[in-house]
Amino acid sequence: MRIQIEGLTFSYGEKRILEDLRLTVESGERVGLLGVSGGGKSTLLKLISGLYEAKTGTISIENAKTAAERRQLVAMVMQNAPLFPTSIRENITCGHPLWEEWLEAACRAAQLSDWLATLPEGPDTFVGERGGRVSGGQAQRIAIARAIAKDAPVILLDEPTSALDGETTGALLTALENLTRGKTVLHVSHRPETLRDCTRVLRLEGGRLYAE
Amino acid sequence: MEGRTWGCWVNCSAGAQVSRLQNQLTGVSAYLTGDFFKLPEELLRFTATLVWLQTISPGLTAGALLPLTLLLPYALLTGRVIGRETRKSRTALEGMNTFAGVLPALFPVVRLYDAGSLLQEGYRLALDRWQGAALRSERVSALLMTLSGLLSALAPALLFLVGGSFVTRGLLSAGTLYIFLNLSGNISGPMRNLPGHIGSYKRFTAEHSGMEGRSRWDREA
Numbered sequence: 460m461r462i463q464i465e466g467l468t469f470s471y472g473e474k475r476i477l478e479d480l481r482l483t484v485e486s487g488e489r490v491g492l493l494g495v496s497g498g499g500k501s502t503l504l505k506l507i508s509g510l511y512e513a514k515t516g517t518i519s520i521e522n523a524k525t526a527a528e529r530r531q532l533v534a535m536v537m538q539n540a541p542l543f544p545t546s547i548r549e550n551i552t553c554g555h556p557l558w559e560e561w562l563e564a565a566c567r568a569a570q571l572s573d574w575l576a577t578l579p580e581g582p583d584t585f586v587g588e589r590g591g592r593v594s595g596g597q598a599q600r601i602a603i604a605r606a607i608a609k610d611a612p613v614i615l616l617d618e619p620t621s622a623l624d625g626e627t628t629g630a631l632l633t634a635l636e637n638l639t640r641g642k643t644v645l646h647v648s649h650r651p652e653t654l655r656d657c658t659r660v661l662r663l664e665g666g667r668l669y670a671e
Numbered sequence: 672m673e674g675r676t677w678g679c680w681v682n683c684s685a686g687a688q689v690s691r692l693q694n695q696l697t698g699v700s701a702y703l704t705g706d707f708f709k710l711p712e713e714l715l716r717f718t719a720t721l722v723w724l725q726t727i728s729p730g731l732t733a734g735a736l737l738p739l740t741l742l743l744p745y746a747l748l749t750g751r752v753i754g755r756e757t758r759k760s761r762t763a764l765e766g767m768n769t770f771a772g773v774l775p776a777l778f779p780v781v782r783l784y785d786a787g788s789l790l791q792e793g794y795r796l797a798l799d800r801w802q803g804a805a806l807r808s809e810r811v812s813a814l815l816m817t818l819s820g821l822l823s824a825l826a827p828a829l830l831f832l833v834g835g836s837f838v839t840r841g842l843l844s845a846g847t848l849y850i851f852l853n854l855s856g857n858i859s860g861p862m863r864n865l866p867g868h869i870g871s872y873k874r875f876t877a878e879h880s881g882m883e884g885r886s887r888w889d890r891e892a
Binding site: 553 | 765766773777778780782784785788789792793
């Protein structure tokens with residue numbers, strides 16, 4: 460699905476974050492987004508996903524123009540995957556009914572199956588209060604399985620590997636590859652090497668986008 | 672238990688930490704301002720009365736003390752049970768607070784994955800768990816205290832029976848028995864309160880251990 464942004468301006472109080480921003484991401488395209496911390500990359504993803512409402516400018520994903528409509532079409536994986544203090548299963552399904560086969564497929568694609576097989580309670584294992592019983596890499600892959608299970612046409616990635624060590628990142632990259640295959644992807648990072656598989660890389664600077 | 676508390680201090684939000692610390696401070700100060708100073712006062716009155724009664728009639732004093740052999744182990748058992756129930760109730764309360772505390776971090780997930788109902792259901796379950804644990808703790812305390820009240824009533828009953836038989840046999844004057852019965856409150860009172868004091872102490876140590884976990888983390892951090 461095609462993402463189209465026209466004349467988007469966004470501020471936090473007096474601080475202008477995005478300035479008359481224009482962007483088109485074609486259906487199935489993978490676009491990387493670079494920029495310094497605090498430069499507005501995450502804010503842009505939150506606006507596209509419909510978590511924030513744009514006051515000036517328009518954002519559309521195909522025909523979806525309102526924030527509520529866009530939220531239906533987007534799945535996002537963030538830097539620190541927050542988990543509900545409940546089971547792995549419910550963290551993936553988010554309380555919605557889901558076929559067991561579909562759940563298993565999502566876990567397999569997110570590289571969770573081997574780990575789940577070692578747990579006595581499998582996907583019904585409690586993740587702990589604030590996800591305290593799972594590692595950062597496992598929490599991140601649960602978040603990816605959640606995004607896979609949603610099967611949204613647009614995937615937004617907000618530095619999904621930055622908080623993890625090299626050993627964990629391998630499985631995570633495979634999981635991300637499975638998540639984003641055939642989807643429209645916008646991948647935010649401050650490290651250019653993580654955006655190698657993107658068809659186009661842009662830089663967000665001073666609230667505007669520039670080709671890298 | 673302490674490890675879990677320590678883990679919570681590491682992971683919890685500032686609001687959840689303050690809320691937990693307030694609960695623990697309330698529990699600790701309730702013991703210090705309530706039971707802590709009552710105990711020596713009761714002990715002093717109990718010992719003074721006991722010594723005086725001992726000089727008047729050692730046999731009758733021993734009779735009045737008999738229920739203590741039953742009450743003491745009962746009080747120790749009661750304290751342990753109340754301490755355990757208090758810890759369970761506190762854990763359930765922590766679970767409920769945690770659920771409320773994770774909301775800000777989970778906001779994007781709740782919105783994007785339409786997970787409001789999951790959050791609502793999870794909070795309802797945590798609330799039910801806390802309610803169940805709190806009710807059980809109160810019920811167990813009330814039941815155990817009732818039984819200890821019955822046991823402590825044995826002291827004046829024994830005084831009346833044994834003292835009465837002494838009076839009829841001419842071993843004790845009615846006036847002395849009257850003094851014994853009047854002062855029996857100083858003996859039976861502390862006996863009756865003993866399980867309560869031990870229970871309060873157990874609650875105090877349960878709350879205090881939670882605060883200790885936090886202090887240790889502060890030192891190590």
